[in-house]
Amino acid sequence: MTDYLKTIHKSKLFRKVPETDLEPLLEQLDSQLKFYRAGQVAVTAGRRVRRVGLILEGTFNMYEYDFWGREHHIDTLKSGMLLLENNAVSGTVTIHNYTAMESSVILWFNIREILRLDETHTSNTILIQSFMKELARKNLQLYTRLSDLDRMSTKEKLLSFLSKEALRHNSDEFDIPFDRKQLAEYLSVERSAMSAELSALAKAGYLETRRNHFKLLKPSLRTED
Amino acid sequence: MTDYLKTIHKSKLFRKVPETDLEPLLEQLDSQLKFYRAGQVAVTAGRRVRRVGLILEGTFNMYEYDFWGREHHIDTLKSGMLLLENNAVSGTVTIHNYTAMESSVILWFNIREILRLDETHTSNTILIQSFMKELARKNLQLYTRLSDLDRMSTKEKLLSFLSKEALRHNSDEFDIPFDRKQLAEYLSVERSAMSAELSALAKAGYLETRRNHFKLLKPSLRTED
DNA sequence: TTCAAGATGTTGGAATTCCAACATCGCTGT
């Protein structure tokens, strides 16, 4: 554990816990390090979850099986991200599976331990704050993508995504964090069709783009029409 | 406030707080009742959020405007649900707007107040537990829909949704909580096209359905082929 | 500078979905 104290203390979750309090806190949380080799299954769907995992190193594939046994990718979880946080808090059974995509390390800990009524140290409160922030952050992130996918056409998905990017950068001109392939995957559409739609949008005067740089155009401000 | 104490105490959030502690707790949270008439805008995008809202009565439309000023519906929030919980916790600015769809009542309160390091009563811990559970529950709900929308075809969206319904009911035969119109809206596809796709799936031996009742069929167990 | 590989744009036919219009079904009230 001590080998990873620094890494743990760098995570968003534990960053604000005073360094001297960290080790006793981890103790209180009944925490435990686990190591996974590439390809190793870390969590299987159907198990009741008690602990939350904090990924200290590595990457995990989060996926599910449908009724007919087909596998579907849900998310890719990287270092610093949490794992099973929702099920641990709500005391529910996961429907997801998690597999290490490379050599990885997870810190498992019992977040409910910190909510015990009789234990109320400063560090506990700090951790709870950080943990709640993580839950809220994830919620907002899911809402964001959901509102992009909740459209009937590629065009509308693109406009939804780009609108929010403009808002996020507080400018009508910005760089997006995806290349075309990643953007298509994010929007769940086919890459070349999306490319074509971007060209159509540019021709229609909605935007200008080159690589991952975009400039959105208001109808009245369009350079040409 | 006293008129609504019972309603507040019935909510998932405050249910577990001892009845005698409720009023002082609400006081501590700097809480406040607000009344909205049908059509009244409750929250406008762009404001930094401090308080969380608990809907005591009524319904709110949660929506956003895109870069070109077009309005898009995001969610419908009903009695007992929270409002701005994510932005309040993470201290971020909302990009959403909220409008009362009927005569409504919201209890606004400062959830961060409860995380103050010097205040650690039993009721606080209980509230924090409930609040975190709500965040986690919402997260799981968003993940669920996201994985349904994250497909390229109506067929796959349907199979994804139905798979999880089967899992939820722990049976290959179940009733879904939607009629066709609602299901189409949930999956962001066109109703009649979805209906046609359901017929095709039935013909292909994936399922049997009548109204909101479904039975999923494994290839090897299909009654015919 | 040149080359190779990856990223992006374009194209055409197949497949899917949208959309409107209409048929049928099923439930409810009379």
Add this chain to the structure above:
DNA sequence: ACAGCGATGTTGGAATTCCAACATCTTGAA
């Protein structure tokens, strides 16, 4: 039983998207 209305299924043409194949552009390495 019957009328009426909303829910559901079906259909055909228009529009969109998928998909594969290929052209062009960019970037990094040699």
